[in-house]
Amino acid sequence: MTETAPRPTLEAVAARAGVSRATVSRVVNGGDGVREPLVERVRKAVEELGYVPNQAARSLVTRRHDAIAVVVAEPETRVFADPFFARQLRGISKELTAHDNQLVLLLTEGRDDHARVGRYLAGGHVDGALVFSLHLDDPLPGLIQRAGVPTVFGGRPGWSGDQRGVVYVDSDNRGGARDAVRHLAGLGRTRIAHITGALDQTSAVDRLDGYRDVMVDADPGLIVEGDFTPTGGERAMRELLARCPDLDAVFAANDLTAAGALRVLRASGRRVPDDVAVVGFDDMLPVAEQTDPALTTVRQDIEEMGRLMARLLLRGVDRRTGERVGGAPSSVVLPTTLVRRASA
Amino acid sequence: MTETAPRPTLEAVAARAGVSRATVSRVVNGGDGVREPLVERVRKAVEELGYVPNQAARSLVTRRHDAIAVVVAEPETRVFADPFFARQLRGISKELTAHDNQLVLLLTEGRDDHARVGRYLAGGHVDGALVFSLHLDDPLPGLIQRAGVPTVFGGRPGWSGDQRGVVYVDSDNRGGARDAVRHLAGLGRTRIAHITGALDQTSAVDRLDGYRDVMVDADPGLIVEGDFTPTGGERAMRELLARCPDLDAVFAANDLTAAGALRVLRASGRRVPDDVAVVGFDDMLPVAEQTDPALTTVRQDIEEMGRLMARLLLRGVDRRTGERVGGAPSSVVLPTTLVRRASA
């Protein structure tokens, strides 16, 4: 392995097959308009030489890259506390692979990286971007919009800029929250509390809205702000218990929060679900199935979210090449399902 | 945004700065051998035009891509049950970013994808590969080795092929396991059981070896095979309890397994750590801190592993360009640390 053998070029294949470079190119790119016998000969030559097209040369002329960027902002937060991220990536990867696209991963660590990402996207290295932006005040979405790259967001972006043309895929956080609270109500619970998520994220806001949809005139004391962490859940639960000792149910903004709440409830001597019923959100398996009792929760199809994001993006990208697509893609909100376990 | 403005080329910058393309190229690539006033003029032109080099054109001539592939095999297993993967990626990403390299993510779903990955790597699209291969019989490592791409493995690859030149970064699984068991022994425990991980993975094998290092002539009945999952941990723990009701400690191959074991212990009426002390492995926070009692475990620096992998790879890649590096990189095994919590 001292010297890597030079890889064969179109030229070499053409020579071997006894045709022109153009013909080889046609065959390699689908073979339309080339007569069968030639196609066969070229295929054979490609095979024998182990020819693989040089993507750089191809991109140089086509201006396509068959690559899309996945931008994940602020990985220090939620992204690394749970396996969501990996799940979404998997969905994205599957879809991209099916369309022969590569996935370029851009992880950002705060402000300094924004410029870098902006430059990269504006630099025309990829055909589009899939962006996960978690916070309401994140400057990234705006930056990316300015870069002029086709983009699909993961989760409703909560920024205040121009919303036109923004495409996102999200779970039905609000609807899922409604289902959770209705389920608790259906169990006969009347004093249903809510521990919110970090309210600088749209998912937390939407879940709170869903709670309010059902608990139209809920005691404001039943709502406490959490932050999507177990510790936050514990603190919030203690506060709730102090404020409303008569509560008989808790809807937590996510499973991690619910896990924290569960611990405090147990420590306080409450039995779950007998005294207090608990519902989470996410169906984050390593947590939801391991709590004691196992958690009733709202499941979102994370992998499907990823797949859909990629699909929407590729559709938009195809359009660039002139392919018909029947209108601009629009956002999609995926349904959630309530998963009943032991806690409610 | 109907028509994307054509991005400025070297030519344009050259014209604006009143120099040749060659000079601009030199400045853009470090500015060596160009006199200060010119450098300044070119920099200004670049700035004003918002020039970003076309990577495709550049790669076409340099044959470098400033991109490396991260190959993750079999994402359906462990990778998606815990946040490890994300952590490693983060470490990798940081290091690559610092060296202006992009991260191309290749997720594989079983055999069908191997050919695709092999083709991609052999196709010379990237300068190197970082490979996570979890199973002993994985054909991927061999495939990749054949592709002739500089590669660093995440975790000691356990395949039976030619080991020469194989570079990997791993945690000191064996040493960490020894520490865990010694800690239990230091607590005065004598009947220390071990629930292994999935033994088709080197990490599980190494941890078992570490256990054996300390428990030189342990009762074979104290060792039960698990699979790194909570359910496997439960099953194994039940078996252990049936076989050796007198055990006073358990070293579980990972935290998930420990969590399962903990539940069974509690159900059986054992108090932890009073009756049975438990130690896990990984320090997977969302689990280790949430169990009851919180888990004493062996921490590995996952992010550092990722960073190191990237560093080793880039070093090897640089060498290609003729840069001095002082010998081929060799594998690295990172130390672990015992984290004491309540369970032991």
Add this chain to the structure above:
DNA sequence: GTGAAAGCGCTAACAA
């Protein structure tokens, strides 16, 4: 130290 010119490997008009 700087510029002119020759490609890198490919696709896409256009001609035949």
Add this chain to the structure above:
DNA sequence: TTGTTAGCGCTTTCAC
């Protein structure tokens, strides 16, 4: 249907 030809934007000798 097939071949010829002209670049895509850049780096890199090689003159000057």
